Every structure is written in structure tokens, then in C-alpha cells.
Amino acid sequence: MSAGPNEFDLIARYFTRPAPPGFLGVGDDCALLKHAPGYELATSTDLLIEGRHFFSDIDPKALGHKALAVNISDLAAMGAQPLACLLSLSLPDVDENWLRAFADGFYELAERTQCPLLGGDTTRSVAGVVINVTVLGQVKSGQALLRSGAKVGDDIWVSGTLGAADIALRLLQGRLPANNDLLKTIRHVLEWPEPPWAFAQSLVGVAHAALDISDGLMQDLGHILKASACGAELDYTALPLHPALQGLDAQLLQEAALAGGDVYQLCFTASPDQSARIQDLADQAQCRVARIGQIVAEPGLRVRGAGGALIELPAAGFDHFS
Ligand code: ADP
Numbered sequence: 001m002s003a004g005p006n007e008f009d010l011i012a013r014y015f016t017r018p019a020p021p022g023f024l025g026v027g028d029d030c031a032l033l034k035h036a037p038g039y040e041l042a043t044s045t046d047l048l049i050e051g052r053h054f055f056s057d058i059d060p061k062a063l064g065h066k067a068l069a070v071n072i073s074d075l076a077a078m079g080a081q082p083l084a085c086l087l088s089l090s091l092p093d094v095d096e097n098w099l100r101a102f103a104d105g106f107y108e109l110a111e112r113t114q115c116p117l118l119g120g121d122t123t124r125s126v127a128g129v130v131i132n133v134t135v136l137g138q139v140k141s142g143q144a145l146l147r148s149g150a151k152v153g154d155d156i157w158v159s160g161t162l163g164a165a166d167i168a169l170r171l172l173q174g175r176l177p178a179n180n181d182l183l184k185t186i187r188h189v190l191e192w193p194e195p196p197w198a199f200a201q202s203l204v205g206v207a208h209a210a211l212d213i214s215d216g217l218m219q220d221l222g223h224i225l226k227a228s229a230c231g232a233e234l235d236y237t238a239l240p241l242h243p244a245l246q247g248l249d250a251q252l253l254q255e256a257a258l259a260g261g262d263v264y265q266l267c268f269t270a271s272p273d274q275s276a277r278i279q280d281l282a283d284q285a286q287c288r289v290a291r292i293g294q295i296v297a298e299p300g301l302r303v304r305g306a307g308g309a310l311i312e313l314p315a316a317g318f319d320h321f322s
């Protein structure tokens, strides 16, 4: 960063929007923030690497949005309220148009979710863009929605729709025959995820267990089953497939819905007597929810199609080292 702006210029230009009253934001050695007594701090971090998590030519504004969204999704999965975030960026070179758009996408979501950017780090990378976001949130002590809370007899719910991010990714990677009309309709699901952060907070004290299904419904629900020592039966016909996917090959749809990743939505379990309340909370938050199955004692996951026949499950979701 010799001739152009230096590290401090970049921070000052793009990552120094004022922190809300009561917070100490960018500019000192640490950020300072308050959190309410009787609450636990919830924190999570995610790494996004060019060529692995995003295409080099991705719209930088979408990337700024998604870098924060995938972290807000982790807070949502615990029922936590966003408090603040930190952003570390490693860039191979300085492209100010890129940085401006990235910062706009990031701040737009940060403002909307009341999750102010309070600090970070900016360095030069050897190759490619690397982005690390850390979020801080709060949840009433002892009330966080854990993976281990599911109970036999619970309903299993998902928010949002399934399948679109996976199909969009396959289209962009050329793993499916080109279909520009479909890609146009569903691309935003992959690039502009909207985790249900407000709805998620309303599930505290209502749901028994929750997680986000960023690695695919089957694999992530598997984490709840393992942590809660139980099994699940899903009704495939109840899965909320994205409406634009109608007409795609049935096998492909099954794989996308059950194993497709990049879904920044919730899977949660709750007692059946909470179902009307959950539907109300979802309506209030303008969030789509679907009841897709039950928690059962017998371990393992079974998915039944129309008529109750068992569906052969696709290979599990994403794993960086498999
Ligand atoms: P340090 O020497 O402690 O690493 P820096 O000089 O790297 O501090 O950062 C100066 C200030 O700018 C700090 O408050 C830091 O949190 C903030 N900062 C650096 N990079 C970013 C970024 N990408 N986004 C937000 N804040 C940043």
C-alpha cells in the first residue's frame, strides 16, 4: 500500500461510521460496549475466503452484506440479540470502488440489525481477499437456544425456504445446464441472505432447540439429534421448497432441499402446544415458517415422502475437509 491510501486512510474512509451512544468504536486499542445485567454475551466468528466461500467477481456490496449476514445467522440460531461486530479484512491490493461497495453492503445490514461495527483489523494478503467477522450479542442468562434442548415429541420447524441457494450455486458453477431466468430469480437467495434475526429472538422461552442450517438441513439437524440424543422423522411434502424451483428434477430438488448448504435460516424444535404461538410470532416478524416433522426417541433421521414411503437420503452437507 505504498503510493495510494495507507491502512489508516482506508480505515478512516470506509470503516469509521460513528458508533451509537454508549459504545466506543473504531479508533482506540479496544472497542467498549455495554451489555445488560442478567444477560449472557453470545459471540461467534466466521471466515470467508475468496475462491472458497465467494467468487472473485461477486458484487462487493453483496459480499459485505453476506459477510455480516452469516454471522447474524449464528446469533439468531441462539436466539441472541445483536450488539456489535468486528471486521478483519485482508486484501491483496486496494480497490477503493470495491471497498466502498463492500462497506455499504456491510453497514446497511449492520444498521438494520442494530449491530454496529466497532473495530477490526486491516492487512495486506499474499493472495485473495480474506474476510473475518466476529459478532457479539446478548441473550437472557440460561435462555439461549442450544442444540441440546430438543425433546421427544417436539415439532421440528424451519424458517424461510429451502433449495434456492444450492441451485443458484450449481448454476453459477456450471454444474447444471444454464438457466438464466431461474438464476435471475434465485441468485439473491445465495448472495443476499436474510437471516430471521428478529423472529429468532422471539423464540427464546418458546423453542427448545435451534441452529442455523448453513451446512444443509440434514447435516445440521443431525447436530441437534446428536446433542439432544434423539432422532427425527421428517415429512418431505412439508418442506418449504423455494417456489421458483417447481418443475426441476425431483431427485435434484431432494438433494438441494435436504443437503444444500448456504441456508441462513433456522431449524428449531418446540412442543406441539406452542405451534399456534410460533405461527403468530412468525407472522408478526413477517417470517415464513413450516412444520416439517417430529423429534422421536429412535436415533437417526428418517424422511418420508408422499404416502409415507421412506426416502433414500442424499449424501450429507458440506464439510471443508471431507
Ligand atoms: P491495532 O494497532 O490495535 O491493530 P489498528 O491500527 O489495526 O489497531 O486499527 C486502528 C483502529 O481501527 C482500531 O480501532 C481497529 O479496531 C479499527 N479497524 C481496523 N481495521 C478495521 C476494519 N476493517 N473495520 C473496522 N475497524 C477497523
Ligand code: MG
Binding pocket: 120, 121, 122
Ligand atoms: Mg491492526
